[in-house]
Amino acid sequence: MDIQTDYLIVGSGLAGLFFALKAAEHHSVALVTKATALESNTAYAQGGIAAVMDQGRDSFALHVRDTLESGAGLCDQAVVELVVREGPEVVGELMQLGAHFSRETSGELSLGREGGHSQARVVRAADSTGREIVRALLEAVARGKLKIYERHLALELLVEGRCWGAQVLELDSGQVRRFAAPFTLLATGGAGQAYLHTTNPVVACGDGLAMAYRAGTAVGNLEFMQFHPTMFYQPGGPSFLISEALRGHGGVLVDRQGRPFAEHYHPSGSLATRDIVARAIVGELKQNGDECVFLDVRGVDPAETRQRFPGISQHCAQRGIDITADLIPVMPAAHYLMGGVKTDTWAQTEISGLYAAGEVALTGLHGANRLASNSLLEALVFARRAWHHAREQALPALPAGLPHWQGPGQGPLPAPGQLAALRQQLRRCMWEEVGILRTVAGLERACQTLDGLAEESEALYHRHALEPGLVELRNLATVAQLMAHGARMRQESRGGHFNSDYPQRDDEHWQRDTLMRAAC
Numbered sequence: 001m002d003i004q005t006d007y008l009i010v011g012s013g014l015a016g017l018f019f020a021l022k023a024a025e026h027h028s029v030a031l032v033t034k035a036t037a038l039e040s041n042t043a044y045a046q047g048g049i050a051a052v053m054d055q056g057r058d059s060f061a062l063h064v065r066d067t068l069e070s071g072a073g074l075c076d077q078a079v080v081e082l083v084v085r086e087g088p089e090v091v092g093e094l095m096q097l098g099a100h101f102s103r104e105t106s107g108e109l110s111l112g113r114e115g116g117h118s119q120a121r122v123v124r125a126a127d128s129t130g131r132e133i134v135r136a137l138l139e140a141v142a143r144g145k146l147k148i149y150e151r152h153l154a155l156e157l158l159v160e161g162r163c164w165g166a167q168v169l170e171l172d173s174g175q176v177r178r179f180a181a182p183f184t185l186l187a188t189g190g191a192g193q194a195y196l197h198t199t200n201p202v203v204a205c206g207d208g209l210a211m212a213y214r215a216g217t218a219v220g221n222l223e224f225m226q227f228h229p230t231m232f233y234q235p236g237g238p239s240f241l242i243s244e245a246l247r248g249h250g251g252v253l254v255d256r257q258g259r260p261f262a263e264h265y266h267p268s269g270s271l272a273t274r275d276i277v278a279r280a281i282v283g284e285l286k287q288n289g290d291e292c293v294f295l296d297v298r299g300v301d302p303a304e305t306r307q308r309f310p311g312i313s314q315h316c317a318q319r320g321i322d323i324t325a326d327l328i329p330v331m332p333a334a335h336y337l338m339g340g341v342k343t344d345t346w347a348q349t350e351i352s353g354l355y356a357a358g359e360v361a362l363t364g365l366h367g368a369n370r371l372a373s374n375s376l377l378e379a380l381v382f383a384r385r386a387w388h389h390a391r392e393q394a395l396p397a398l399p400a401g402l403p404h405w406q407g408p409g410q411g412p413l414p415a416p417g418q419l420a421a422l423r424q425q426l427r428r429c430m431w432e433e434v435g436i437l438r439t440v441a442g443l444e445r446a447c448q449t450l451d452g453l454a455e456e457s458e459a460l461y462h463r464h465a466l467e468p469g470l471v472e473l474r475n476l477a478t479v480a481q482l483m484a485h486g487a488r489m490r491q492e493s494r495g496g497h498f499n500s501d502y503p504q505r506d507d508e509h510w511q512r513d514t515l516m517r518a519a520c
Contacts, residue, residue: 005030008165008181010154013040015358015379016187017137022387024146032152035203045130046243048122050373051087058119060084070116070273071367072495079364083381090380099136113248114372116273122373127309157215163354167405176405183390190359194480195334196431199241205472206479208360212341217350220515221339223486224368224496227436228335229277233292244372250300275369275496278332282436294327338366347386357382368495409463419469434484440501443488450481486514
């Protein structure tokens, strides 16, 4: 049942597919993903890729400045500069692979502007950029030698001195297969499912983060979760993101009476950075007792709005809302994790042979608050840098005697509803205590609750037979516990972390990463 390959990739988002395409030109490559190859945070990305494609109106210096300002003092400036400078190249590579981006009638790229950007620099495919990128990459994959294993859930990394791959659960058969490889890339995305309200798909459970932490490598800055200000508000309905590009297009946040309010919280109003806008919405909701606010796009040319945002227009129309004539109900939701597995500028982790790219990684680009549309840029740049580094290394021979899977438990599956109840308890705790507005007392309660949930999920995992929901619960509990403890440690407010008991930024004591490692 073993699979031996030169490169193993865990995750089928932009970082995983981009790396895989390059590696598969000359090597054997296996990519495992727990759902289908289409299901990833990348596929749901609406806005686009921030890159300096028009150097007549924009510049690398401006993009660097905007990123540093958004990151609230925690960005690594050297990393920001290298990512920004490599941006146009990686976007060009995507276009060569067949990705089609929106263009003006002149044929030039139609560049959008989002919150925190001083210039229009977001390369987009209408309002479905992620889906177009994934389409192009999967079509390119189909022409190559890459083997994709869908419905395969990675359980643990194989670490014997260095990383040699992973133990992987084949969901259809229930069998665990050992995927052995000299080089492994974690590209598993974020952990939005740790929160009650999230824009992330159901697969975003922090699996790669939890595996890397258990394997002993450093993770960090997990207290910095970015809450997107504008998820479509539909109680009980599916999560759907209302792109920030709508605000860049001229949309304004208003209350139920249609009155703008964001300017009361920041001079940039509806185009302030996401952390500021999300807190402004929460403040407004607390003040007026409403469950949502609204995005008003009625003052912008209707035909242009429909042309630029066909996906959002269609989604809202199916729910009885004409975005050119009606107010769009929105509320904040957990969106993007700025922290992750600590890497260097070549996407290397502290474990030899293990790389990480995309939302799972802590590269130093985002700091305490990601600048809109820098995430797809980061995934591309670091996936390519990981490949450039790996290809220069000699492929070491796989050692004899790599450990086979020893099942965690043999007991019957947990009672129906037990896992769902524990997961809901975890998500509610995170939303209420480790959410947009935090307090010392709330974080203390969260740490106590999540320590207990992590202990309980670990016990269940080792007592019962393997079950995907139990694997995900264990990973979510690990990541949520780390997020809460990181937030409790940081006695200041910065970027995506706002503690009302420490409302000021404290550069003297806290202008540093919060790194954590598992006790060995």
